[in-house]
Amino acid sequence: MSHEATAPETVVLRGARPYGEDQVDIVVRDGVIAELAPPGTGSAAVVVDADGLVALPGLVDLHTHLREPGREDAETVETGSRAAALGGYTAVFAMANTLPVADTAGVVEQVWRLGQEAGLVDVFPVGAVTVGLGGTQLAELGAMAGSAARVRVFSDDGKCVHDAVLMRRALEYVKAFDGVIAQHAQEPRLTEDAQMNEGVLSGVLGLTGWPAVAEESVIARDVLLAHHVGSRLHVCHVSTAGSVDIIRWAKARGIEVTAEVTPHHLLLTEDLVRSYDPVYKVNPPLRTSADVEALWEGLADGTIDVVATDHAPHALEDKDCEWGAAAFGMLGLQTALSVVVQTMLLTGRLDWRGVADRMSVAPARIGRAHGHGAGVQRGATASIVLVDPEATWVVDPEGLASKSRNSPYRGMELPAQVRHVLRAGRITVRDGELAS
Amino acid sequence: MxxxxxxxxxxxxxxxxxxxxxxxxxxxxxxxxxxxxxxxxxxxxxxxxxxxxxxxxxxxxxxxxxxxxxxxxxxxxxxxxxxxxxxxxxxxxxxxxxxxxxxxxxxxxxxxxxxxxxxxxxxxxxxxxxxxxHPTQALLDAFTLRRHLRGGTGGLDGLRVTIVGDVLHSRVARSNVLLLATLGADVTLVAPPTLLPTGVHEWPCRVSYDIDEALPSSDAVMMLRVQAERMHDAYFPSAREYSRAYGLDRDRLGALPDHAIVMHPGPMNRGMEISAEVADSDRAVMVEQVxxxxxxxxxxxxxxxxxxxxxx
The missing domain is CATH 3.40.50.1370 (Aspartate/ornithine carbamoyltransferase)
Incomplete structure (x- = not known):
């Protein structure tokens, strides 16, 4: 099934407020923003009432799990694309830990093609760093880069590239085609059978701890490696205050490191684990409120460049069980923007331009997603999300587009609602529904 | 409830x-x-x-x-x-x-x-x-303590209970610390630092690395089972070193006050955390615990x- 709607030649987004600033009519012609006209002056066959809605460049998710191929019971490229579009995204990076692993040109081309067929967002496959995520032998990074999928982001996400030599070689090798290694920073020996953040609470609950040092020690090593070989490094889902400190230090030294934080690490803390409800089981784990505050600060000052969802759908049976048997991961695509508005915008830590930077411009730049994150300005590709900043909504996992239901925000009231989305001039979401 | x-x-x-x-x-x-x-x-x-x-x-x-x-x-x-x-x-x-x-x-x-x-x-x-x-284990331990040392009624105010061994992996220790503290006892956990959970210093008890420091002021000592295989994960260098440093043997039994009792949730590792002599002594109340x-x-x-x- 395809959502590839025919693009009308001209679309006017009437009365929108780019970055929450002055109202304009955004005139889109042939997939490009032709003009930002005074409100009420633009005319076209298709006029979208965007009165008072905030216009941002279409969101870009640097970290999504779409589960296809292999776990189509949990998510497919099609259902994940729907969730992404409804969440305000125009591009997502699909992680490599599928079955089979996306470690060859063939698999990444398949994922790329499925994304194009779904036609809602650009799906950029992430290539595995090592064969089968095994951590011992480099995957054919060049072949994936040169494939139709044009892979630029490589990651063993779900597993850490813990071998220092292999990590060094990967960092060096991808320079040849402007790639980046996105590291899942987790020292494996320090986190054997780890179930939750290691601290007072893990001791009380009798759950094996996942200590902050297991993340921080790998990040420290990797920024030094990246410096040594002059490569760029991206750090996935930063979750601790110490990690923020290390990355801040590295950036101050001029090391080319970028980092992401997930919405759930911005909003939720380990206290939720007291319920033993596996919907709160995630890797890296929910941390303490002190960590959350450090992440807010890091995202606000630019130490952390990106909010990425780590959208991780899981079939019901992998969550409807005891904690120890449950899978790690949470849904995120349809709630990310609202969580960022709640934690960063309404608190004054970021303005709308800041939100656009962390959720669109920066991830597009890091992932080399051409045509995305171009901004709401004349001449830019018309990938735009229109958000109602005043609306609030209550999260009902049954109502989400994902095939899975493992949202940790069930029943929570969140601010800001995605109303309309254009991807390269085509309307993918209209009035909060997928455009048909 | x-x-x-x-x-x-x-x-x-x-x-x-x-x-x-x-x-x-x-x-x-x-x-x-x-x-x-x-x-x-x-x-x-x-x-x-x-x-x-x-x-x-x-x-x-x-x-x-x-x-x-x-x-x-x-x-x-x-x-x-x-x-x-x-x-x-x-x-x-x-x-x-x-x-x-x-x-x-x-x-x-x-x-x-x-x-x-x-x-x-x-x-x-x-x-x-x-x-x-393991809350019912803690209840039976509290019951046993109360019967021996508090005349079988009321709570355990001021009773000094020392729990020794693999606290990190022990559900018995967690439940006992909570319940005995609720009942007014003064609990001391003794273990090598590797076998204590992160954050144990915020538990309602005292923590010590030295069994010999704790025993003379204990009304009861509870020995936890320690699996010798833990040495393979480097929790301690060898079973013998553990036993020397933290095992309850005849000499250490002598350091306890005369009224003190020895408890163990079972099953015991004789020769590891508790010597056979102590396990079989008249101070040991394991059978009564059952x-x-x-x-x-x-x-x-x-x-x-x-x-x-x-x-x-």
């Missing part, structure tokens, strides 16, 4: 009620006909995902002495990949009309999940979950299932 999932579920009043009830029920055990009609027609399921003959038998005997129907359900494995899931097992028991489920599980929090996920309506009793808690376990579990089932009315 609807479930017993953690020793923290009990405040001092509730804990003393359990102990007092156990004391009354213990009298039944001394009769020639060791049975009360209290739970006639009620069904108690022992759902054991882990082998534990002694705890299962103790619960089984407790339920039978109250005339409940007892079903023993031994399940192997738990995750979806290894057989029937906890959920399906729970739904099965619910369909069979279990009034109480006594659960032993290798995953911390499994009893909590069973009680709160909406799978079953009956009472849930935690009979040991992973490295989390007896008291039945009384305390009778009390818990009695209080959870609301006596003989048959109402839910």
């Amino acid at each position: 609807r479930h017993l999932l953690s020793a923290a579920d009990l405040d001092a009043e509730a804990a003393i009620l359990v102990l007092d009830t156990a004391a009354e029920l213990a009298a039944v055990t001394d009769r020639s006909v060791k049975k009360l009609p209290t739970l006639r027609g009620r069904t108690v399921v022992n759902l054991f995902f882990e082998d534990s003959t002694r705890t299962r038998i103790s619960f089984e005997m407790a339920a039978k002495r109250l005339s409940a129907d007892v079903i023993n359900f031994a399940a192997k494995g738990s995750s979806v990949s290894k057989g029937e899931s906890l959920k399906d097992t729970a739904l099965t028991l619910e369909a069979m009309g279990a009034d109480a489920v006594v659960i032993r599980h290798h995953a911390s929090g499994a009893p909590h999940r069973l009680a709160t996920a909406g799978w079953i309506a009956g009472a849930v009793v935690n009979a040991g979950d992973g490295t989390h808690e 007896t008291n376990g039945v009384s305390v579990r009778m009390a818990v089932l009695y209080l959870l299932l609301g006596g003989s009315t048959g109402e839910k």
Whole structure:
């Protein structure tokens, strides 16, 4: 099934407020923003009432799990694309830990093609760093880069590239085609059978701890490696205050490191684990409120460049069980923007331009997603999300587009609602529904 | 009280009620006909995902002495990949009309999940979950302490209890620290730093690395089982070094005050955490702990299932 709607030649987004600033009519012609006209002056066959809605460049998710191929019971490229579009995204990076692993040109081309067929967002496959995520032998990074999928982001996400030599070689090798290694920073020996953040609470609950040092020690090593070989490094889902400190230090030294934080690490803390409800089981784990505050600060000052969802759908049976048997991961695509508005915008830590930077411009730049994150300005590709900043909504996992239901925000009231989305001039979401 | 999932579920009043009830029920055990009609027609399921003959038998005997129907359900494995899931097992028991489920599980929090996920309506009793808690063990230990050192009534105000061994992996230690502190005891945990959980300094107890410092001021010492295989994960260099530094032998027994008792939740590793001489000495109350376990579990089932009315 395809959502590839025919693009009308001209679309006017009437009365929108780019970055929450002055109202304009955004005139889109042939997939490009032709003009930002005074409100009420633009005319076209298709006029979208965007009165008072905030216009941002279409969101870009640097970290999504779409589960296809292999776990189509949990998510497919099609259902994940729907969730992404409804969440305000125009591009997502699909992680490599599928079955089979996306470690060859063939698999990444398949994922790329499925994304194009779904036609809602650009799906950029992430290539595995090592064969089968095994951590011992480099995957054919060049072949994936040169494939139709044009892979630029490589990651063993779900597993850490813990071998220092292999990590060094990967960092060096991808320079040849402007790639980046996105590291899942987790020292494996320090986190054997780890179930939750290691601290007072893990001791009380009798759950094996996942200590902050297991993340921080790998990040420290990797920024030094990246410096040594002059490569760029991206750090996935930063979750601790110490990690923020290390990355801040590295950036101050001029090391080319970028980092992401997930919405759930911005909003939720380990206290939720007291319920033993596996919907709160995630890797890296929910941390303490002190960590959350450090992440807010890091995202606000630019130490952390990106909010990425780590959208991780899981079939019901992998969550409807005891904690120890449950899978790690949470849904995120349809709630990310609202969580960022709640934690960063309404608190004054970021303005709308800041939100656009962390959720669109920066991830597009890091992932080399051409045509995305171009901004709401004349001449830019018309990938735009229109958000109602005043609306609030209550999260009902049954109502989400994902095939899975493992949202940790069930029943929570969140601010800001995605109303309309254009991807390269085509309307993918209209009035909060997928455009048909 | 609807479930017993953690020793923290009990405040001092509730804990003393359990102990007092156990004391009354213990009298039944001394009769020639060791049975009360209290739970006639009620069904108690022992759902054991882990082998534990002694705890299962103790619960089984407790339920039978109250005339409940007892079903023993031994399940192997738990995750979806290894057989029937906890959920399906729970739904099965619910369909069979279990009034109480006594659960032993290798995953911390499994009893909590069973009680709160909406799978079953009956009472849930935690009979040991992973490295989390074992509240009825703590109750039987409190009962034993009270009988020996507090005349069998009231709480444990000011009683000095030293718990020695693998606290990190011990559900017995967690439940005992919580319950004994609630009852007013002064608890000291003794272990090498590697076998203490992160954050233990915020627990309601004292922490020491030195058993010899703790023993002279202990009214009771509780030795925890330590598996020699822990040395392979570098928790300690060797079983012998552990035993020398933290084992309770004859010399250390001599350092205890004369009135002090020696406890162990079993099964013991003779020669590891406790020497055979100490285990067999007249200061050791392990056999009595087993007896008291039945009384305390009778009390818990009695209080959870609301006596003989048959109402839910």
